[in-house]
Amino acid sequence: MRAFLALPLPPSDAEVIAAMGDRCPVGRAVAEENIHLTLAFLGDMSKADLSEIHDAMGTIKQQAFSFSLSGIESLGGHGGHALALGADGGAALTQLHDSILSRIHGAGVVLERRRFRPHVTFARLPGKMNSDEQARLGEFLKREGTMSLPDIPATQFTLYESVLTKTGAYYIPLEDYELQSENTPYPAT
Secondary structure (H helix, E strand, C coil): CEEEEEEECCHHHHHHHHHHHHHCCCCEECCHHHCEEEEEEEEECCHHHHHHHHHHHCCCCCECEEEEEEEEEEECCCCCCEEEEEEECHHHHHHHHHHHHHHHHHCCCCCCCCCCCCEEEEEECCCCCCHHHHHHHHHHHHHHCCCEEEEEEECEEEEEEEEEECCEEEEEEEEEEECECCCCCCCCC
């Protein structure tokens, strides 16, 4: 089973981001229900490994926080294969990512090493674009490139299954892990 851990976005923010994907003149928009900020891509996992990861995620104790999205980034190498909004959650977002990886490693699950570049993907681009598509994409980037969404609350993170189909992937939430409210005391971990 292909799986990943991510921050889900509030529906109102996911709607705004998905609409941006709909306005992108080339490629394919990411469906509103698939909008998220990936914290860790797990890849193909056995049920036993997913169970270990689930147990490990339940031990994470971290305060809820906010993050912002701004500026369009091209992901996937030269020319890019996707468009995304860059994310800034400061030390809290990095701490959550690091805690997740530490707990996964502690559970004995080995993941492919990937640099953490927090973002929210809103469009998938074709492998090759003709000059007209490149020009339309350039105009879109000029017009939309400064898009920003401040203060998006991160109150939980979610374990998702990724199901691949001929028309693209869709994601099934498997488990939610609540982040602590400011009023919830807990020991530091």
